[in-house]
Amino acid sequence: MIRRCRLLLAAAALSAALPALPAFAGDNDKPPAGASDEASARFRAGVAFYRDHDYAAALVEFKRAYEINPNYKVLYNLGQTSQELNDYASALAAFRQYLAEGGTNIDKLRRTEVNGYIDTLTKKVGSVTLETNVEGAEVFVDDLSVGKVPLANAVLVNAGRRKFSATLSGYQPVVRQEEIAGRDEVTIKLELVKIEKDEPPPRPVPVAPQANGYTIPVGVWVLLGFTAAAGITTGVMGALAVDARGELDQALSAFPGNQTAIEDAQTKVQTYAIATDVGIGVTAAAGVGTLVWFLVAQGASGDEEPAATAEATFQVTPGGFVVRGTF
Secondary structure, eight states: OHHHHHHHHHHHHHHHHSOOOOOOOTTTTSOOTTOOHHHHHHHHHHHHHHHTTOHHHHHHHHHHHHHHSOOHHHHHHHHHHHHHTTOHHHHHHHHHHHHHHHGGGSOHHHHHHHHHHHHHHHTTEEEEEEEESSTTOEEEETTEEEEESSOSSOEEEESEEEEEEEEOTTEEOEEEEEEEOTTOEEEEEEOOEEOOOOOOOOOOOOOOOOOOSOOOOHHHHHHHHHHHHHHHHHHHHHHHHHHHHHHHHHHHHSSSOOHHHHHHHHHHHHHHHHHHHHHHHHHHHHHHHHHHHHHHHHHHHSSSOOSSOOEEEEEEETTEEEEEEEO
């Protein structure tokens, strides 16, 4: 007898120590009438997980059952399971939807029970209106998508520190952390920043060579042409002088010598030599004059005044030519 009493007391103590198994009221532990085989199987699996305290798995199964067969009775199970997971916002949304879809099919006792849940849960959630500066952005609460802006309604969130974010193609994602208290009604605006594309550098545009800022006077071109002509003439005179020198050498080497031929050859050599020397002087003088004129014209056309005026004096002598001046 004493041993039996001890066993009863131990069983009672163990029963008190264990948490009470949550259970669905009424017929909410059975699949809704008319549900498909798959929806019924999902519902029963959800009930089994719930009784085993695996609320996360139970929630998945109840959601799947509702997707297959949208019966308002499953919403009650979703509300209870969300409460066990401390997801007060989801539980509140499920219970409100349950009352709305069930309507007059819900008896008075169950309606009173659910309204009690709603009153309690309302104190544990906040209402957040999410806005962005760009329409069409997808917004998230704790990394779960709640839709694209503009949203039709405010979003219910669990009290506490919540993460709000928004994304849109072509914009940098934005993330904000905010503390939300129970019964808060706040508006959070997320500012998206457009991503600037890296434009390739523009291709260089070919630029025509710029003029040096001055125009060569016509006189310089004329003088340059004269210099070239003088140089050619001097070359011809030099060649004739060489030929005349050859004739003189032949006349001198002939035996017996011909005095007339020798004198004629000497005259030719002297004439061509003088002409060549003069041609060299004229060519050189014309070349230097061309250069000086060119430099003077260039300095006069620049932004800065020339440091000094170029001057030159040319003098032809029997033995050559002399150039004096400053440049």
